[in-house]
Amino acid sequence: MADSKAKTRVAVAGLGAIGADVVKALDRGIDGLMLVAVSASSPEKHRGWLAELKTAPEMVPIEQLAEVADIVVECAPSKVVRAIVAPVVERGKTAVVLSVGALLQNEDLVDLAKTHGGQIIVPTGALIGLDAVTAAAVGTIHSAKLVTRKPVAGLVGAPHLVEHDIKIEGITEPLRVFEGSARDAAKGFPANLNVAVALSLAGIGPDRTRVEIWADPTVTRNTHRIEVDSDSARFSMTIENIPSENPKTGRITALSVIACLRKLRASLRVGT
Structure with missing residues (x-):
């Protein structure tokens, strides 16, 4: 197995239905990626199942996710999207954004990513085509x-x-x-x-x-x-x-995020 130092560090913000599924998939293993941290509005509610993972991630405040990870996956309420994404792209890192509607209220985040060499990825989610x-x-x-x-x-x-x-x-x-x-x-x-x-x-x-x-x-x-x-x-x-x-x-939203993460380091990528 590849040395963990070669793996891209991933954090997940928000542990609702989608975030929890993404965390579990990362824990089961996605090539080239390593789950390092999570964030949730009610940390105590999640400590039980997180402790049962093969490698329990660190629970940190959303502002600190950008410091400990290379990719931050946003699965949180739209009102906190800016607090999650801005620190990530300012550091030239990657934010995977599900609450894409919030980008319309924070359009400067795209400019921020461009200025600092960061990237915002929007998975297909519940849509098609x-x-x-x-x-x-x-x-x-x-x-x-x-x-x-x-x-x-x-x-x-x-x-x-x-x-x-x-x-x-x-x-x-x-x-x-x-x-x-x-x-x-x-x-x-x-x-x-x-x-x-x-x-x-x-x-x-x-x-x-x-x-x-x-x-x-x-x-x-x-x-x-x-x-x-x-x-x-x-x-x-x-x-x-x-x-x-x-x-x-929809259930497919979490699966879309997992598929998106798999494509990041895949030997074969299918689709535009």
Whole structure:
């Protein structure tokens, strides 16, 4: 086995459904990577299962993750994204960001990364086909649209619903609760619509990317459909994600992060 000194040190910020799965995968082993630290808002809640890992990571405050790791994976609430990512990219290191909606409120983080030689990586997450969108964007994309359908439990409490007094509890048929830009979707549904922002950043930006959101009591999976028209291809893709323990998040999101980490040091990389 390669000497641990040759391995890239990884830390995980946030130990919810996604963060915990990523930590366990790193502990099982990903070539070239070594889990060194984690951070959580309630450390005591996690000490039990962390202690059972093969190599228990150090529990540190989020501000210190950048000091002890080369790659920091953000799996935390959007409000703390800046506190996690800024110190990482300022040191010329890599941040893997899941709460991509927060990048729209902190767009200078990208400039910060550029200035200091750092990098922000956005995994595909719960979406599909970002490699096709990225390729099409090298040419000209005429339009990009995302239609999201979620079970009611996955949308309850979203700021847009509260602000506009939209009641979805007890609905018996699909209800469109939002239509607008990806930027506005991210503001109104910060726990739900990272997919819209990821699509927009891969393609034509958050103001031109259109989004529809439906609360749908007839579905049990978080469903996302992309429709893109460009000068190289016209395509539409649909993914139906099984929710994780957190109804707002699909199981595939954690798997996407793990796949992203595996690609970093892989001998063979498939996909754009």
